[in-house]
Amino acid sequence: MAVTTSDSEMTGMENGPGPDAVFAAKLAEGVFEIQKCNGCGAHVFHPRVICPTCGSADLGWVAPTGQGTVYARTIVRRKPERGGDYNVVLVDLQEGVRMMSRVDGIAHDEIAAGMKVSASIGEGPDGEPAVVFQPEGDAR
Ligand SMILES: [Zn+2]
Numbered sequence: 001m002a003v004t005t006s007d008s009e010m011t012g013m014e015n016g017p018g019p020d021a022v023f024a025a026k027l028a029e030g031v032f033e034i035q036k037c038n039g040c041g042a043h044v045f046h047p048r049v050i051c052p053t054c055g056s057a058d059l060g061w062v063a064p065t066g067q068g069t070v071y072a073r074t075i076v077r078r079k080p081e082r083g084g085d086y087n088v089v090l091v092d093l094q095e096g097v098r099m100m101s102r103v104d105g106i107a108h109d110e111i112a113a114g115m116k117v118s119a120s121i122g123e124g125p126d127g128e129p130a131v132v133f134q135p136e137g138d139a140r
Contacts (some may be wrong), residue, residue, distance in 0.1 A: 010086060019047030019059070027059070027129040032121055033061040043095035068093040068118035070103065071139065073111045086125075087111055091133055093119075105134045 017025070019035065023046075026033050035044040039056030043064070050057055068091040076086050087108045092098050103111045104122065118135035124130030 019049060022061070024049040024129070027121055027131065030121055030129075031065065032063065032131055034093070034095065035059040036062045036095075043093070043097050045093070045097035045099060064119070065094045067136065068099070068117050068119065070111060070113055070114060070115040070133075071079050071098060071116055072110075072113055073103070075108045089117075089133065091117060091119075099131065101131055101133055103133045103135065 016022075016097050022066055023033070035047055035053060036042070036059070037044055037051040037054060038058040038060055039051055040054040042051060042053040043062075044051055044053075044059060049057065071090040071092045073090075074088045076088060078085055085101050087110055089101055089103050089111060091101055093099060101119075103115075103117055116136035119131050119133055121129055122132035
């Protein structure tokens, strides 16, 4: 009896929490992991059910090095009584995936494209666990 690949993929998708929820649950436990495709070896972020490179549904979780390079930075201006300015960065991880995050421990306007940063788990805008970055070498 033939069992098609798409049937087993559909079954897999319906089991357990989605990849976004898995990512968030790992962060809540202090674990920063991204997906890696067991089909083509590509790293995958944001969390997905299907590899965007090869279409495989066989995605595992691996710990990235946490080392990355700032690709772009934006300063969001906000009144002090509303929390003050903050930065939004796009960071290219060594694994070849791009994350939206922020860089802590440095003045917003000193963050520049090409800057080396390293990841840690901090707090997102609503106090939730989130991946944030520090300038590399900063022993925070
Ligand atoms: Zn793949």
